[in-house]
Amino acid sequence: MTLTINDFADLRSAEALEAALRAIGAERYHSNHPFHHLLHSGQLDKGQVQAWALNRWYYQSRIPMKDAAFMSRVVDPDLRREWSQRVVDHDGTREGVGGVTKWLRLCTGLGLDEAYVRSEQGILPATKFAVEAYVHYVRERSLLxxxxxxxxxxxxxxIIKDRVAGMLKHYDFVDEATLGYFQARITQAPRDSDFALAFVKQHARNEEERQQVCEALLFKCDVLWAQLDALHHAYVLEGGIPPGAFEPVREQGRVAA
Amino acid sequence: MTLTINDFADLRSAEALEAALRAIGAERYHSNHPFHHLLHSGQLDKGQVQAWALNRWYYQSRIPMKDAAFMSRVVDPDLRREWSQRVVDHDGTREGVGGVTKWLRLCTGLGLDEAYVRSEQGILPATKFAVEAYVHYVRERSLLxxxxxxxxxxxxxxIIKDRVAGMLKHYDFVDEATLGYFQARITQAPRDSDFALAFVKQHARNEEERQQVCEALLFKCDVLWAQLDALHHAYVLEGGIPPGAFEPVREQGRVAA
Structure with a gap:
């Protein structure tokens, strides 16, 4: 069964909304994507894992910008303060700590050159388009x-637990220090999502607004899914790497020199 | 050889700029994409051709919005007037003519339901992200x-000549009326690109600005390429159709009913 937006016509209560959101996640969250199955079960080579980490670097780097864009639209100091913790989690309380740095450590732990990662040169265009779509969405849509x-x-x-266990088991080029980013997320993510879920249940006051909440989650699932589609096409299937994007063997020799 | 932005360091004149732009096109324009080779040489089935037309419908529908966004930023009436012809080409001088209508006719000529096409429901998320990136680019970057x-x-x-000849030759579900959109573009496109080329050659007055012009063309090539990557992944290779996107056989039966 493929859910569509029309399947959420019955949203008569906050509880019905939560059930609908969980149904969307069960079907559309990128844990279901074939690329993740390959990643977590050890079926990718080092270059393919590098491509994944490199492209998701772009996503990670834009998340605190997305959160700041959200805060820039909020009048209520309590909501801004609550949300600011997300930026702190990514940027850290001082240089060298925080999620963005940890993701960079994942990239360099996989053998990517830090300057190359930061340059954003090898990122798939489709990754950039999907991530920018998310930032624009948060800038332009309702706060809800x-x-x-x-x-x-x-x-x-x-998915984080599956990923850490699977990658440690299957890849000899990965260790716990390299995967440090995910350790923090295991406690941060539920805190953030508990808040966001309570927020939408409280602030979506009629069926139309609950529909909008469902649409937002569908949109975000598309953003994540499209990033894996692009990786899968470029680095797993015979689709070919788009001109200019990261090429595992050659680029590395060049940029690591 | 893969060109990168760094390959355009020598941009000492308007003529050098034009040569660089033509080199970018030779390497990066989506005429080189495997999906187009399949499309033009008759190797796609009707459902795959429908998926192409449907997704490009979204692109076509946003082009006049992109052009209007450009005009909204232009102070010079002469430049606005020149640019407005692009909107007229797409929207027509009255209802039922113009490029957008012709593209819709291509979709319905291929057996797609008009309401389904207009609903944008089956569009690949990656198509939307790439197209929106283009619209945002034109809104946010310099006029140059x-x-x-x-x-x-x-x-x-x-590419238009190759497409029309190839599709008429290979697909019995395509005729000249269905491909009417492209007939007009054969004269419109050179008029538009002659103007734009002369504009950038005149207004990019130093190497840095010529570099920016090259980057803009590289960006746009990425926008077109990413759309074909997404089609190729979803409808040709074994990547799988993203949840919610057009499914050639089943969707058609449903929406054409």
Missing amino acids: QAVASSLTELFSPT | QAVASSLTELFSPT
């Missing part, structure tokens, strides 16, 4: 939808 | 880069 688009975090603890 | 991002039209007459 902006909050709702973060609700994919509801489904991330499971 | 906004004009330069239209320069892919320099390379479209050849």
Whole structure:
């Protein structure tokens, strides 16, 4: 069964909304994507894992910008303060700590050159387009939808546990220090998603607004899914790497020199 | 050889700029994409051709919005008036004519339901993200880069001729009336690209600005390429159709009923 937006016509209560959101996650969250199955079960080579980490670097780097864009639209100091913790989690309380740095450590731990990663040169265009779409969404839609688009975090603890266990088991080029980013997320993600879920349940006051919440989560699932489609096409299937994007063997020799 | 932005360091004159732009087109224009080879040589089935037309419908529908966004930023009436012809070409001088209508006719000629096409429900998320990135680019970058991002039209007459000839030859579900959109573009595209090329050659007054022009064309090539990557992944290779997107057999039965 493929859910569509029309399947959420019955949203008569906050509880019905939560059930609908969980149904969307069960079907659409990127834990279901074939690329993740390959990643977590040890079926990718080092270059493919590098491509994944490199492209998701771009996503990670834009998340605190997305959160700041959200805060820039909020009048209520309590909501801004609550949300600011997300930026702190990514940027750290001082240089060298925080999620963005940890993701960079994942990249360099996989053998990527830090300057190359930071240059963003090898990122797939499709990654950039999907991530920018998310940032624009949070800038332009209602605050309710902006909050709702973060609700994919509801489904991330499971995938993070599968990822850490699977990658440690299957890849000899990965260790616990390299995967440090995910350790923090296991506690941060539920705190963030609990808040966001309570927020949308309280602030979506009629069926139309609950529909908008569902649409926001569907949109965000598309953003995540499209990033894996692009990786899968470029680095797993015979689709070919788009001109200019990261090429595992050659680029590395060049940039690591 | 894969060109990168760094390969355009020598941009000492308007003529050097034109040569660089033509080199970018030769390497990066989506005429080189495997999906187009399949489309033009008769190797796609009707459902795959429908998926192409449906997704490009979204692109076509946003082009006049992109052009209006450009005009909204232009102070000079002469430049606005020149640019307005692009909107007229797409929207027509009255209802039922113009490029957008002709593209819709291509979709319905291929057996797609008009209401389904207009609903945008089956569009690949990656198509939307790429197209929106283009619209945002034209809204947010310099006018010089906004004009330069239209320069892919320099390379479209050849691909249009190949497409029309190839599709008429290979697909019995296509006729000249269905492909009417392209007939008009054969004269419109060179007029538009001649203007845009002269504009960037005149207004990019130093190497840095010529570099920016090259970057804009590279960006736009990425926008077109990413759309074909997404089609190729979803409808040709074993990547799988993203949840919610057009499914050739089943959707058609449903929406055409």
